[in-house]
Amino acid sequence: xxxxxxxxxxxxxxxxxxxxxxxxxxxxxxxxxxxxxxxxxxxxxxxxxxxxxxxxxxxxxxxxxxxxxxxxxxxxxxxxxxxxxxxxxxxxxxxxxxxxxxxxxxxxxxxxxxxxxxxxxxxxxxxxxxxxxxxxxxxxxxxxxxxxxxxxxxxxxxxxxxxxxxxxxxxxxxxxxxxxxxxxxxxxxxxxxxxxxxxxxxxxxxxxxxxxx
Amino acid sequence: xxxxxxxxxxxxxxxxxxxxxxxxxxxxxxxxxxxxxxxxxxxxxxxxxxxxxxxxxxxxxxxxxxxxxxxxxxxxxxxxxxxxxxxxxxxxxxxxxxxxxxxxxxxxxxxxxxxxxxxxxxxxxxxxxxxxxxxxxxxxxxxxxxxxxxxxxxxxxxxxxxxxxxxxxxxxxxxxxxxxxxxxxxxxxxxxxxxxxxxxxxxxxxxxxxxxxxxxxxxxxxxxxxxxxxxxxxxxxxxxxxxxxxxxxxxxxxxxxxxxxxxxxxxxxxxxxxxxxxxxxxxxxxxxxxxxxxxxxxxxxxxxxxxxxxxxxxxxxxxxxxxxxxxxxxxxxxxxxxxxxxxxxxxxx
Numbered sequence: 001x002x003x004x005x006x007x008x009x010x011x012x013x014x015x016x017x018x019x020x021x022x023x024x025x026x027x028x029x030x031x032x033x034x035x036x037x038x039x040x041x042x043x044x045x046x047x048x049x050x051x052x053x054x055x056x057x058x059x060x061x062x063x064x065x066x067x068x069x070x071x072x073x074x075x076x077x078x079x080x081x082x083x084x085x086x087x088x089x090x091x092x093x094x095x096x097x098x099x100x101x102x103x104x105x106x107x108x109x110x111x112x113x114x115x116x117x118x119x120x121x122x123x124x125x126x127x128x129x130x131x132x133x134x135x136x137x138x139x140x141x142x143x144x145x146x147x148x149x150x151x152x153x154x155x156x157x158x159x160x161x162x163x164x165x166x167x168x169x170x171x172x173x174x175x176x177x178x179x180x181x182x183x184x185x186x187x188x189x190x191x192x193x194x195x196x197x198x199x200x201x202x203x204x205x206x207x208x209x210x211x212x213x
Numbered sequence: 214x215x216x217x218x219x220x221x222x223x224x225x226x227x228x229x230x231x232x233x234x235x236x237x238x239x240x241x242x243x244x245x246x247x248x249x250x251x252x253x254x255x256x257x258x259x260x261x262x263x264x265x266x267x268x269x270x271x272x273x274x275x276x277x278x279x280x281x282x283x284x285x286x287x288x289x290x291x292x293x294x295x296x297x298x299x300x301x302x303x304x305x306x307x308x309x310x311x312x313x314x315x316x317x318x319x320x321x322x323x324x325x326x327x328x329x330x331x332x333x334x335x336x337x338x339x340x341x342x343x344x345x346x347x348x349x350x351x352x353x354x355x356x357x358x359x360x361x362x363x364x365x366x367x368x369x370x371x372x373x374x375x376x377x378x379x380x381x382x383x384x385x386x387x388x389x390x391x392x393x394x395x396x397x398x399x400x401x402x403x404x405x406x407x408x409x410x411x412x413x414x415x416x417x418x419x420x421x422x423x424x425x426x427x428x429x430x431x432x433x434x435x436x437x438x439x440x441x442x443x444x445x446x447x448x449x450x451x452x453x454x455x456x457x458x459x460x461x462x463x464x465x466x467x468x469x470x471x472x473x474x475x476x477x478x479x480x481x482x483x484x485x486x487x488x489x490x491x492x493x494x495x496x497x498x499x500x501x502x503x504x505x506x507x508x509x510x511x512x513x514x515x516x517x518x519x520x521x522x523x524x525x526x527x528x529x530x531x532x533x534x535x536x537x538x539x540x541x542x543x544x545x546x547x548x549x550x551x552x553x554x555x556x557x558x559x560x561x562x
């Protein structure tokens with residue numbers, strides 16, 4: 001599906017203006033000619049990615065990214081079939097926040113992933129890295145996504161990775177949150193496989209990781 | 214002959230945009246004294262006498278130009294029914310948000326900070342430090358700003374959800390927080406602190422929109438600053454102040470601490486002669502520094518912002534991470550003494 005830059009601009013503006021009706025109209029028009037997942041992947045996801053990049057560049061606020069994501073969540077819910085958009089062929093995935101009650105990252109990432117047709121279980125807040133790793137192993141996860149806010153919590157991802165290794169699990173760990181954004185070396189330091197700076201970039205990251213085991 | 218100033222005089226010169234004997238520096242060691250005293254972080258922060266002793270010990274070993282009576286940010290959430298979760302290897306964090314229903318905001322009254330045990334401990338620390346140090350060494354108090362408190366009072370998601378769906382509730386909470394911040398700041402001043410530092414990451418246009426901050430946030434911060442009857446500084450706790458820095462500099466704060474991602478030289482140019490700039494040290498990066506890295510970072514900060522006064526070398530976030538070694542802290546202190554003596558002639562070489 002080819003999306004003109006004008007249409008993409010309109011979708012971005014609708015998201016920033018929190019104009020659900022305008023967004024619905026753009027999606028409905030695209031759906032007359034294209035399948036649902038493709039419309040979300042080529043119209044809504046890029047618009048949200050632009051907003052994410054603008055945040056990364058310092059031109060927009062996290063609150064605006066969050067509110068745009070919430071609008072997308074509503075739109076995705078209107079198109080949900082069995083809990084998500086059309087299924088992808090993918091490994092089992094789950095996402096958890098480590099040790100903190102006060103972050104937005106998980107919701108932003110889940111919204112981006114669901115919009116892209118990824119099925120990801122929401123494991124809420126995990127207070128014990130070892131138990132989180134054991135749960136991931138028991139569940140046979142292919143990917144465990146961990147979000148953190150505090151530097152200390154980010155460093156405890158190392159315990160998750162070590163426990164997974166000790167269990168012989170093949171679960172791959174992807175991390176995100178302020179400590180990893182402010183200190184890019186931390187991702188490798190804790191033994192995680194990858195990180196990205198903002199939520200809307202996670203679907204593309206997972207796509208590349210799934211394609212490159 | 215070089216006359217060494219007392220720390221209060223050195224900081225006073227910097228805040229007056231004068232060059233004293235050297236660039237003043239302050240390392241916000243809120244956790245490290247526990248290690249020095251052989252106590253757990255929880256035992257240390259729960260014992261005001263230990264905190265006084267710990268602050269004095271670190272002041273002696275580092276020779277920095279202030280001490281702090283600030284204990285931990287989660288203490289303020291306790292005033293609103295929240296809890297503190299202590300860790301053995303990092304700062305305390307807040308537990309689940311205490312205000313989860315609209316009705317809780319509608320009924321909410323401004324808490325009396327002096328009646329909250331965790332805050333009362335901080336006041337005891339301030340009185341203890343004042344008794345030991347008098348007026349020679351400034352004591353910095355601290356508080357979380359009115360825009361940022363809701364992150365821990367409500368949880369960030371609920372905060373932004375209500376900002377979208379029930380903005381009147383958020384405005385009411387901001388007003389309550391303003392009154393609480395003023396009361397808490399004044400209680401600290403009455404207990405002996407020399408200045409109060411407000412940690413307000415939500416004043417960053419990377420977190421809330423610049424439009425909202427200009428409309429609601431800056432007036433709220435001005436009211437808090439005016440309500441606190443003493444010197445007040447503002448830190449965005451690692452979040453960039455960005456395009457708002459010039460407007461923040463008009464609110465009457467004695468010092469501003471932007472993010473470590475922002476150019477110190479640019480910030481100094483904006484604040485020049487009006488408001489002191491605080492910062493220059495990236496706390497997270499410090500965890501990986503060698504003593505040589507510490508010296509290089511100090512020199513870089515001094516080169517960018519040291520000349521002409523108006524600069525206090527400090528860690529941007531407001532708390533030195535637990536993972537930073539004492540060796541690095543000492544290296545920072547030695548580098549300031551070596552390279553920070555005015556005039557900074559070496560910069561021109």
